[in-house]
Amino acid sequence: xxxxxxxxxxxxxxxxxxxxxSLMAKLVKRGFIYTxxxxxxxxxxxxxxxxxxxxxxxxxxxxxxxxxxxxxxxGICLVLDxxxxxxxxxxxxxxxxxxxxxxxxxxxxxxxxxxxxLFFMMVTGLNGVVITGDLFNMFVFxxxxxxxxxxxxxxxxxxxxxxxxxxxxxxxxxxxxFIFIGIAFLYGFTSTLNMADMSRVLAAKQGIFVVPxxxxxxxxxxxxKAALAPFHAWLPDAHTSAPASISAMFSGVLIKTxxxxxxxxxxxxxxxxxxxxxxxLMALGAISILAAGVLSVSQWNMKRLFAYSSIExxxxxxxxxxxxxxxxxxxxxxxxxxxxxxxxxLFLTAGSVDNSAHTxxxxxxxxxxxxxxxxxxxxxxxxxxxxxxxxxxxxFSKLIIILACIEKGCYFYALAAVAxxxxxxxxxxxxxxxxxxxxxxxxxxxxxxxxxAMQVSIVCLTGICVFGGLLLLPQxxxxxxxxxDVLLQGVKYSGLVLEAAxx
Amino acid sequence: xxxxxxxxxxxxxxxVLVFGIYIVAHGHVSPGGGFAGGVIIALSFVLLMLAFxxxxxxSKVTRNIAANLEGVGALMFLMIxxxxxxxxxxxxxxxAKGTPFKLFSAGTIPLYNYVLGLKVGVGLFAIxxxxxxxxxxxxxx
Amino acid sequence: MTLYILCLFLFCVGLYGVLRKRNIxxxxxxxxxxxxAMNLFFVMFGYKFHGRSPIGDISQNISxxxxxxxxxxxxxxIVIGLGLTALLIAIAIKIYEKCGTFDxxxxxxxxx
Numbered sequence: 098x099x100x101x102x103x104x105x106x107x108x109x110x111x112x113x114x115x116x117x118x119s120l121m122a123k124l125v126k127r128g129f130i131y132t133x134x135x136x137x138x139x140x141x142x143x144x145x146x147x148x149x150x151x152x153x154x155x156x157x158x159x160x161x162x163x164x165x166x167x168x169x170x171x172g173i174c175l176v177l178d179x180x181x182x183x184x185x186x187x188x189x190x191x192x193x194x195x196x197x198x199x200x201x202x203x204x205x206x207x208x209x210x211x212x213x214x215l216f217f218m219m220v221t222g223l224n225g226v227v228i229t230g231d232l233f234n235m236f237v238f239x240x241x242x243x244x245x246x247x248x249x250x251x252x253x254x255x256x257x258x259x260x261x262x263x264x265x266x267x268x269x270x271x272x273x274x275f276i277f278i279g280i281a282f283l284y285g286f287t288s289t290l291n292m293a294d295m296s297r298v299l300a301a302k303q304g305i306f307v308v309p310x311x312x313x314x315x316x317x318x319x320x321x322k323a324a325l326a327p328f329h330a331w332l333p334d335a336h337t338s339a340p341a342s343i344s345a346m347f348s349g350v351l352i353k354t355x356x357x358x359x360x361x362x363x364x365x366x367x368x369x370x371x372x373x374x375x376x377x378l379m380a381l382g383a384i385s386i387l388a389a390g391v392l393s394v395s396q397w398n399m400k401r402l403f404a405y406s407s408i409e410x411x412x413x414x415x416x417x418x419x420x421x422x423x424x425x426x427x428x429x430x431x432x433x434x435x436x437x438x439x440x441x442x443l444f445l446t447a448g449s450v451d452n453s454a455h456t457x458x459x460x461x462x463x464x465x466x467x468x469x470x471x472x473x474x475x476x477x478x479x480x481x482x483x484x485x486x487x488x489x490x491x492x493f494s495k496l497i498i499i500l501a502c503i504e505k506g507c508y509f510y511a512l513a514a515v516a517x518x519x520x521x522x523x524x525x526x527x528x529x530x531x532x533x534x535x536x537x538x539x540x541x542x543x544x545x546x547x548x549x550a551m552q553v554s555i556v557c558l559t560g561i562c563v564f565g566g567l568l569l570l571p572q573x574x575x576x577x578x579x580x581x582d583v584l585l586q587g588v589k590y591s592g593l594v595l596e597a598a599x600x
Numbered sequence: 601x602x603x604x605x606x607x608x609x610x611x612x613x614x615x616v617l618v619f620g621i622y623i624v625a626h627g628h629v630s631p632g633g634g635f636a637g638g639v640i641i642a643l644s645f646v647l648l649m650l651a652f653x654x655x656x657x658x659s660k661v662t663r664n665i666a667a668n669l670e671g672v673g674a675l676m677f678l679m680i681x682x683x684x685x686x687x688x689x690x691x692x693x694x695x696a697k698g699t700p701f702k703l704f705s706a707g708t709i710p711l712y713n714y715v716l717g718l719k720v721g722v723g724l725f726a727i728x729x730x731x732x733x734x735x736x737x738x739x740x741x
Numbered sequence: 742m743t744l745y746i747l748c749l750f751l752f753c754v755g756l757y758g759v760l761r762k763r764n765i766x767x768x769x770x771x772x773x774x775x776x777x778a779m780n781l782f783f784v785m786f787g788y789k790f791h792g793r794s795p796i797g798d799i800s801q802n803i804s805x806x807x808x809x810x811x812x813x814x815x816x817x818x819i820v821i822g823l824g825l826t827a828l829l830i831a832i833a834i835k836i837y838e839k840c841g842t843f844d845x846x847x848x849x850x851x852x853x
Contacts, residue, residue: 105690113678120671123664166689233814240821247828256839257850263832267759270772270825277779277818278752284811285786334851631796635820727827734834 100151101160104175106144107185107224110137115217122210131200134213138193141220145185149576152182158579161230161597169230169598170294176230176594179579183430184227184358187437190561191350192220194554195342198445201548202342202452212252212340219245219346223354230594232280232290232363239276239355243269243322246351250339261334268331272321279314282307293598296367296591312374315363316381323356325415326385329408336404337457341448344400348407349441353433357414366583366590370421379419383513385412390520399447399457399532402524403440406483409517410436416514417498418584420505427581428497434577435482435490435565442479442558446472449547449555450532459528464537469546473533475555480525482562485518490565601651609651616644624717628706634716641721646728654732663733666726673719680711744785752778765833765843769826776822780815787811 114137118130152158160177163169196216203209222242229235247269251262284290286307287298299308321328332352336344364370364378386409393405410432417429449472450465451457466473482491495518502511546552568577583590624637649657684692693707700706755778758771787808795809833843840848 102685102690109678109682113675116671116674116678120668120675163689165684165691165693233817237817237821240825244821244824244828247825251832251835254835254839256836256848259832259836259839260848261851263765263829263836266825266829266832267768267772271756271759271775274752274775274779278782281779281783281786281811284783284814290810337851635816730831731834734831734838738834738838 100155101162101175101177103144103148103151104160104162104177104228105164107141107189107228108221110141110144111217111221111224113137115214115221118210118217119214122208127209130210130213134196134199134217135193137217138189138196138220141189141224142186142193145182145189148177149182149186152177152179153575157593157597159593159597161594163598169291169595170289173234174230174291174293174594174598175228176292177228178583178590179581180358180362180430180583181227183434183576183580184354185224187434188220188223188227188350188354191346191437191441192223194558195346195441195445198342198345198448198551198554201550202340202448204548206253212249215245215249215252216343216346218242219249219351223350226354226359230292232283232292232295232367234290235359235362236273236276236280239322239359240273242351242355243273246343246347249343250335252340252343255338258338261338265331265335268321268328272318272328274318275314275321276318279311279318282311282314292362292367293591293594296369296588297595299368300588300591308368309371309373312364312368312371315360315368316374316377319356319360319363320381321356323352323360323411323415324385324408325356325381325412326388326408329385329389332408333401333404336407336444337398337401341400341444341451344404344448345441345444348404348444349437352407352411353414353437357411357418357433361418361584365587367588369588375419375421377419379416379507379510382412382414382416382419383510385409385415386513386517390517390524393524394520394527396524397459399450399459399528400444402459402528403443403447406521406524407436407440409521410440410483413495413498413514413517416510417501420498420501420507422501422505423581423585424497424504425501426584427578428494428501430580430584431568431577432491432494432498434568435494435562438558438562438565439479439482439491442475442555442562443483445551445555445558446476446479449551452547452551453544454541459531462532462538462541463535464533465541465544466533467537468541468544471546471552471555475559476533477529478559478562480529482565484522484525488566489563490568493566493569605651609647613644613647616647617641620644620721621717624713625710626703627713628709629701629703634713635720637713638717638720639724641717642724642728645721645725649728649732654736658729661722661725663726663729666722666729669722670719670726673715673722676715677712677719680708680715683708745782748778748782748785752782754778763844763846765836765845768845769829769833772829773822773826776818776826780818780822783811783815783818 114133118133152160158179162175164173203212219242222238222245225238226235229238247262247266250265251258283295286304287295289295289298324332336347339347364374389405389408389412393402393409396402396405414429414432417425417432453469454462456462482489485492485495499511499514502514567573620637620640623632623640624634627633645657645661681691684690684694695707697705697707752775755771755775758774759768762768762771789805789807792805792807795806836848837843
C-alpha cells in the first residue's frame with residue numbers, strides 16, 4: 098500500500114461518520130455525537146495537510162491511486178494533483194470550522210443527529226468530486242452532494258424554507274440532467290470514462306460537432322451548479338432560507354466545488370479550451386458581476402445580500418478563469434480561497450446575529466457591536482477582505498484578476514471587475530453600518546454574545562481571513578501556483594496521469 | 601381492502617419475498633443484483649401494508665428497525681470495501697473466485713449484492729413508511 | 742437515428758412539464774419523464790446492430806454483445822433519480838401541509 102492510498106481516506110471517513118451518527122443517535126448523549134463529528138472533521142483536515150506534504154515530496158506533483166487494482170481505462174482512479182489538494186484543503190477547512198460552529202448552533206434542535214448525518218454525506222460528495230479521476234464517478238458524487246444539500250435547505254421546516262428547497266431541487270436536477278446528457282455524448286464519442294484516457298482519445302479524434310455541443314451543455318449544467326448568471330435564480334432563496342452554517346458551507350464551498358472546479362477540470366484538462374468558450378465564460382462572469390452587484394446593494398435581508406454577493410464573486414472567479422493567462426488563473430484560484438473563507442465567516446456571523454437577536458432584517462437592527470464584539474470583529478474583517486481593502490487577502494486576489502484583464506487587453510472586463518468591487522464595498526458597508534455600528538436599539542439591550550463554540554470558529558476564521566494575503570509570499574506561493582499550473586498545462590494532464598498509473 | 605385482496609396477499613407475499621431474495625443472490629450470474637432485488641423485497645412489505653393496514657406491517661418491521669438496519673447495511677458495505685485493503689487496494693476482490701457462472705463464485709461481488717439488497721429493501725420501505733406517517737399526522741391535525 | 746430524435750423529443754416534453762405546469766405534482770411527473778428520457782438515451786448509445794443481450798453464459802460467444810457499460814451507468818442513474826423523486830415528494834407533502842395548496846403561483850413568500 099503506497100503513499101497515494103491516503104486519497105481513499107477522504108471518502109471513507111465522512112461516509113463512516115455519517116452512518117455511525119445516524120445509528121448512534123438514540124443510544125448515546127448529544128455531546129458524544131458532537132465530539133465524533135468534530136473529531137472526524139479534524140481528521141479530514143489533518144489528512145488533507147498530510148496529502149499536501151506527500152505531494153510536495155513526490156516527483157511530478159501527481160499521485161494516482163487505482164481502486165481495486167484496476168488500471169485505466171478499466172478502473173476508477175483517484176488522482177491527487179495540485180488543484181485537487183488545494184480544493185481538498187478548502188473543503189475540509191470549511192467543514193472543520195462549521196462542524197465546531199454546529200455545536201452551538203443546533204443545540205436547541207431535537208434532531209441534530211439527522212442534520213449531522215446529512216452534513217457529512219454532503220462532505221463525502223464534495224471530497225469525492227475533488228479527488229476522482231473518472232467522469233461518471235464525478236457525476237455520482239456530485240449528485241450525492243446535491244441531494245444532501247437539497248435536504249439540508251429545508252431542515253427547519255417552515256413555509257419559506259420548503260419553497261426555497263423545492264425551487265433549488267428542481268433547478269439543480271435540471272442542471273444535473275444537462276450534465277448527464279453531456280457525459281452520455283462524450284461516452285458515445287470516445288467509448289471510455291476515465292478522464293485521462295478520454296483526453297487522449299479526444300486529442301486524437303477531432304469531433305467537430307460533438308465537442309462544442311458538449312461544452313455548451315457542460316457550461317449550462319455546471320453553470321447552474323455554480324450560480325453563474327443567467328442560471329443563478331435558485332441561489333438567493335436557497336442560501337437565505339438554509340440554516341446559517343449550511344449557508345456558509347454552500348456559499349463558501351459547494352458552489353465552487355460542484356460548479357467552478359468541475360467545469361475547470363473538464364474544460365481545461367479534458368476537452369481543451371477554445372477561444373469561443375473562454376469568451377463565453379468571461380461574458381457570463383461579467384454579467385454575473387454587474388447584475389448581482391446591483392441587486393445586492395438593494396437588499397434589506399442580511400443573508401439575501403450575502404447570497405447575491407456570492408453570485409457576484411463567483412462571476413469574478415469565472416472571469417479570471419476565462420482569461421486563461423497565467424496571471425488570470427492564479428488570481429481566480431487565489432480568489433476561490435479568499436472568498437470561501439470570507440463568505441463562510443460572513444454567513445456564520447449572520448447566523449450568530451440571528452441566533453441572538455432573532456431578526457435578519459437590516460432595518461430592525463442597529464448598534465450590535467456593543468453587545469456582540471466577537472461577532473462584529475469577525476464580520477468587519479470578512480467585509481474588508483471581500484471588498485478588497487489592503488492588506489487583507491481579498492485585495493490581492495482582486496488586484497491580480499484586474500491586472501490580468503488589463504494585461505490581456507480586455508479593458509471592458511477590467512472596468513466591470515472594478516465596478517463590481519465598488520458595488521461590493523457599498524453592500525458590505527451597508528451591512529456594517531446598519532447592523533453593527535450606530536446606536537444600540539432598546540429591544541436589543543439584553544442580548545448576549547453567541548455560545549462559546551460559535552465564537553471559537555468565528556475567531557479562527559477571522560485569523561485566517563486577516564492573514565490570508567500572506568499566501569502570496571514566495572515560501573508559501575507553491576500552494577496556489579501548483580493549482581494554477583495544473584489548469585495551465587491543460588491537456589498534458591492526461592499523459593502524466595496515464596504514465597503515473599502504469600507504474 | 602377487500603377480502604379478495606387480503607386472501608391473495610396471504611398466499612403470494614412469501615413468494616414475492618423469496619423471488620426478491622433469488623434476484624439478489626443471483627446478481628452475478630443473471631440480470632438483477634442488489635438494487636433490483638432490494639426493490640422487490642421492499643415491495644413485499646409495501647404489499648403487506650397496502651392490504652392489511654399500517655398496524656400489521658409495522659408490527660413486522662417497526663420504524664426503528666427499518667432506520668437502524670439501513671445504517672447497518674451501509675456500514676457493512678464499507679467494511680467489505682475496507683477488507684480489500686488486506687489484498688492491496690481499496691474495493692479489491694480478495695475472496696476465492698471459483699468457477700465462473702456458478703452460484704458461489706466471483707469473490708466479494710455476491711456479498712456486496714446481499715448487503716445492498718438488505719439496505720435498499722429496508723430503505724425503500726422506510727421511505728414509504730415516512731410518507732404514510734406524514735399523511736397520518738396531516739389527517740390527525 | 743430517428744430513435745435518438747424521438748428520445749430527445751421525450752426529454753423536451755419532460756422539460757416543458759417542469760417549466761410550464763403550475764401544479765407541484767405535475768412538475769414532479771415532468772421531472773420523472775426527463776429522467777426516463779435521459780436514461781433511455783444513454784442505453785441506446787450502447788446498441789450494436791444485430792447484437793445480443795449482455796448476459797454471460799457458458800455456451801454463448803461474447804463477440805456481438807451489446808455494450809453493457811451504459812446499462813450499469815443507467816442503473817446508477819435510476820437509483821439517483823429514485824432518491825431525488827422521494828425527496829421531492831416529501832417536500833411537496835410538507836408544502837401542502839404548510840401552505841394548503843399545490844399551486845406554485847400562490848406560494849410566493851420569498852421575493853426580491
